[in-house]
Amino acid sequence: MTNNLLLTVTGPDLPGMEDVLARTVSQHKARSLSSHMAHMGGRFASIMFISVSPEELKGLTSDLTSMKNNGVKVQFDRMDPAALPDHESHLLMNLIADEAPELVTDVSRLLGEQHIRISEIHTDTIPAPYTGEHLQSIQAHLYAPDGTDVDTVRERIESLSPELILDISPG
Template sequence: MSNDSESLVITASGEDKIGLVEGLTRRIADSGCNIEESRMAALGGRFALLMRVSGSWDALAKLEARLPSVGEELGLAIIQQRTRPTRAAKPLIPYMVDVTALDQPGIVNSLANFFARLHINIEALDTDTYPAPHTGAPMFAVHMTLGIPADAHIATLRGDFLDYCDDQNLDATFEPMRS
């Protein structure tokens, strides 16, 4: 049901409780819209959602009109924005990056800076902390999806990234995304 002309991006957050996803997705379906992409997570007792919804013009308008009352009913702060698909100026190759290290402030910023300096877009990013299996030391994991310009020299980029990670004491992988 993808609608390439226009869609609605919804951002919502609130106290995590059972039924939030069901309540919100029911209203989306009742409006005649389709969830195209979404990310949802419970973080520190809070619920956060980012979603792109498609539908006919009137279905999207119906949903837009309903969202303020839905947010109030479900206890969610909701932001909604119409959007259109973007096209990359250059073809992009999707790559996956995984990084693991002892937890310390600044890891994500340092990685983001490395890729921003090279004009490489971070398309998705997930992080987590966990205790190391044998020592219990606090560990930090980052999983990224990158959009690398097709004209980039991948072998050089990969080597530079892995050298950077060695200098920062980060364990990393840098691989093409598999379908």
């Protein structure tokens, strides 16, 4: 029986962090089921969902924990695969709107009210064509319960602003 773990790794943005992390997981014959790695503000962050055999678990956790000598923090969370939802649709959302501090909060609230989870979200501020004014861009991967009416989701989000450009499509 394998162990399913969610690894959260944060630390300084050292060269080769991705390689060290991926190689350590691989050396212990763990399977990476899903992962996200990012560099922001001089920091490195990774979230990995892995599966590892009981025989390799102790060595893997020991090797990853030893990374703290370089200022890296590693957190291990055991995952129960039976607890993961299996009746979901994947959606992609792309949104551009006038910059507003509450936009991400409002979108998150509207999605949550419809039992839609955000798997991954990227936000950015971009210049508007011709005017150079600031626009806010949101790209998100979403998990929606099967049978979710995408038109209703779209209408609810579009109600936030008349100047909003939105695309929601199957992902």
